Amino acid sequence: MRFLSIVTGLALAAAGSLPLALAAPQGAGSDVEIAVTSPAQQQAPGYYRFKLGELTITVLSDGTAAIPWDEILKGMSPEEIQATFEKVGETTRRDTSINAFLIDTGSRRILIDAGAGALFGACCGRLPTVLQQAGYPAETIDAVLLTHVHGDHSGGLTVAGERVFPNADIYLSQAEYDYWMSDDERARAGESHKKMFAEGRAALAPYEAAGRLHFFTGETALFPEITAIPAPGHTPGHSFYRIASQGQHVLVVGDIIHAAEVQFARPDVTADFDADPAQARATRERTLAELAETHELIAAEHVTFPGLGHVTQNGSGYQWTAQPYQGRITKAAK
Numbered sequence: 001m002r003f004l005s006i007v008t009g010l011a012l013a014a015a016g017s018l019p020l021a022l023a024a025p026q027g028a029g030s031d032v033e034i035a036v037t038s039p040a041q042q043q044a045p046g047y048y049r050f051k052l053g054e055l056t057i058t059v060l061s062d063g064t065a066a067i068p069w070d071e072i073l074k075g076m077s078p079e080e081i082q083a084t085f086e087k088v089g090e091t092t093r094r095d096t097s098i099n100a101f102l103i104d105t106g107s108r109r110i111l112i113d114a115g116a117g118a119l120f121g122a123c124c125g126r127l128p129t130v131l132q133q134a135g136y137p138a139e140t141i142d143a144v145l146l147t148h149v150h151g152d153h154s155g156g157l158t159v160a161g162e163r164v165f166p167n168a169d170i171y172l173s174q175a176e177y178d179y180w181m182s183d184d185e186r187a188r189a190g191e192s193h194k195k196m197f198a199e200g201r202a203a204l205a206p207y208e209a210a211g212r213l214h215f216f217t218g219e220t221a222l223f224p225e226i227t228a229i230p231a232p233g234h235t236p237g238h239s240f241y242r243i244a245s246q247g248q249h250v251l252v253v254g255d256i257i258h259a260a261e262v263q264f265a266r267p268d269v270t271a272d273f274d275a276d277p278a279q280a281r282a283t284r285e286r287t288l289a290e291l292a293e294t295h296e297l298i299a300a301e302h303v304t305f306p307g308l309g310h311v312t313q314n315g316s317g318y319q320w321t322a323q324p325y326q327g328r329i330t331k332a333a334k
């Protein structure tokens, strides 16, 4: 029941609000929502747990949104994009995951990104419910690290002007904060991007008022287990986070990949909501080349839940291999 009331509340809160960034325009896709009258009619809570050294990491699904990728991706024709999806039996409007990551160090609960909150309507904003079901109520979260300030990553920080994570400190890059707070940048942004400035500022405002915002510049060890790494392009202060414990590590890559079917094979393809497409492309190409070399575990926010896997070189591009689902939580033997 709690879940139902939250979804209803979010749908109401989203009424009249146009989704932005990673969001489907109203009416995209032809799916018909099934009225939820019993628990058997709703998706199971999306969380997936694994051990990384001493850490317990829980991947959380904030929901999924149908994105018109043939309209959003740039650098390929819409026909070519459609053909690429069809080749693997998919459509360009298949649901796209919004994933977040909770790192439990034993002494701290650190969340990477906060989902969409009320901004995308009933598709999304499930993070607080999923956190609760995974054993981590929102008020027990000590820190939230933002990869960047876009509705599907920072929107969930604040709902109806209230902090969703009342005891959390928020970390983001100084460059990211400066960009979204700049009236000059806002004036320069295209009409469809202007609303993101208002949404980003609204997400951060109550934490700033509470003295809970913290900024970093360049590669920075924020916690013994977590290092922020600049990855600009998608937004000016877009950041990766490398999580490490006992020689194991995983790289949280934020929005380096939006549409896996296209951008692993064609990392030159950009997205409409990249602030600097050329820089986003360069960051993606460099990062995928490194990851194919190191074979490091990747945690991706928009690769289908739980978004864990590896990349390998494949011709001039790359291929994603999802990490096998593991029904047991095990720790690598030392």
Ligand SMILES: [Zn+2]
Binding pocket: 022, 150, 152, 153, 255, 301, 302
């Ligand atoms: Zn995103």
